[in-house]
Structures are given as structure tokens and as C-alpha cells.
Amino acid sequence: MTPAKPVRQPEYEYQSLRMPRGTSRNAARQLLTDHAEYGHWELDRLRLLPDGSRTVLLRRRIIRQVRSW
Numbered sequence: 001m002t003p004a005k006p007v008r009q010p011e012y013e014y015q016s017l018r019m020p021r022g023t024s025r026n027a028a029r030q031l032l033t034d035h036a037e038y039g040h041w042e043l044d045r046l047r048l049l050p051d052g053s054r055t056v057l058l059r060r061r062i063i064r065q066v067r068s069w
Helices: 025-039
Strands: 012-019 042-048 054-061
Touching (some): 012 025
Antiparallel strands (some): 012 054
């Protein structure tokens, strides 16, 4: 019986954004949409703080090249 090959978990890089209190919902949506479309980021966590500001944590997968020779 051969041992099972270990499965690699995907690795991510993270980016943190902070939006000030007066940022409208539409402006926040547009900013996150632009990051997703052009930077290939996805939303990991969004926190609405008591002072009305938002902190956003975005992540994207790190793609490592595997040598073929």
C-alpha cells in the first residue's frame, strides 16, 4: 500500500484597506469591485467599526510555478 500524497493547501497574500466614516455604500462597493476585477482580490473579511469606518481584508491566491524539467 502506497502512502497518500499530501495535499497542499492554497497560500494567500493579504491586503488591508480602511475606509473612512463618510464613505458611501456605493463608493465602497465600487472600490471593492475594482480590486476584484483588476487585482484578482477576493473579500476575506469586512468589519464595520463603532465609529462608522470600515476595515476590509482582501486576499488572493499565490500561484507558484512548478518546474517541469
